[in-house]
Amino acid sequence: MKPKLFLVLSWVAFIIFLLLLVTLNYLIYPRLHTITKELPIIFFILSALAVLIIGGGLLLLTLTTITKMDLLYPHGKKQITVRVLLPIVTLLGKILQIHPDKIRLSYIALNNTLILVTKKRIKTNSLLLLLPHCLQWSECPQRITRNITDCKKCGKCVIGELNSKYLNKFTKIAVATGGSIARKIVVDARPDLIIAVACERDLLSGINDAYPIPTYGITNKRPYGPCFNTQLDLKELEKALELFGKNNKT
Ligand code: SF4
Numbered sequence: 509m510k511p512k513l514f515l516v517l518s519w520v521a522f523i524i525f526l527l528l529l530v531t532l533n534y535l536i537y538p539r540l541h542t543i544t545k546e547l548p549i550i551f552f553i554l555s556a557l558a559v560l561i562i563g564g565g566l567l568l569l570t571l572t573t574i575t576k577m578d579l580l581y582p583h584g585k586k587q588i589t590v591r592v593l594l595p596i597v598t599l600l601g602k603i604l605q606i607h608p609d610k611i612r613l614s615y616i617a618l619n620n621t622l623i624l625v626t627k628k629r630i631k632t633n634s635l636l637l638l639l640p641h642c643l644q645w646s647e648c649p650q651r652i653t654r655n656i657t658d659c660k661k662c663g664k665c666v667i668g669e670l671n672s673k674y675l676n677k678f679t680k681i682a683v684a685t686g687g688s689i690a691r692k693i694v695v696d697a698r699p700d701l702i703i704a705v706a707c708e709r710d711l712l713s714g715i716n717d718a719y720p721i722p723t724y725g726i727t728n729k730r731p732y733g734p735c736f737n738t739q740l741d742l743k744e745l746e747k748a749l750e751l752f753g754k755n756n757k758t
Contacts, residue, residue, distance in 0.1 A: 510614065515570055532555070578625050609708045612709060632701050637703050642736060704723050729741060
């Protein structure tokens with residue numbers, strides 16, 4: 509999935525946002541004017557500022573994605589634009605009957621692209637690999653949420669291979685059973701960069717929750733349905749390590 513879908517929907521969302529603001533200005537002008545003459549002008553200036561910040565942010569995101577040049581520097585804050593536009597993009601997706609996961613995947617692709625483009629500015633001394641609990645074989649008796657090394661490496665799930673080959677490639681590998689645990693792990697570990705594995709929905713919220721720590725997202729595979737014996741394509745993990753793993757602790 510590419511960032512294009514999310515960016516196109518974001519521009520449509522921005523135009524809707526713009527039209528809403530224009531309509532709002534038009535509708536409330538007479539009321540504000542009856543209170544004081546300055547109030548409509550103040551409201552107009554605030555509206556124009558909002559349009560400039562969000563439109564400018566979206567333009568920078570789009571140009572950065574297309575040119576692969578770090579145009580976000582020093583304005584590395586994509587959050588305002590994304591936070592305002594994401595609900596409208598989600599609503600648009602519903603109206604246009606686009607599956608939410610398609611939009612989320614495109615957002616994750618945009619996020620990963622921006623991380624790659626801004627890579628030179630990201631420290632990778634401390635690298636956290638954050639995994640979902642559903643990667644563990646459902647009948648495994650071992651408790652790996654406290655410590656991944658409690659895994660017996662029986663080979664029934666990917667946790668064993670992560671234990672054998674990847675422990676020394678990350679500063680920390682942690683398994684989260686939910687969003688609040690994931691947030692706590694991130695707060696405790698304070699990594700420079702997170703490589704997170706999860707479903708599209710959890711990745712999207714995780715990327716936004718972890719901000720300003722950059723989070724590179726890898727979606728899990730779900731051959732048995734959601735949240736059950738999910739899988740991780742280790743090639744994708746290797747790719748992420750090639751990109752970010754050179755300077756991390758061993
Ligand atoms: S590889 Fe580890 S976590 Fe997976 S089923 Fe075996 S012991 Fe359990």
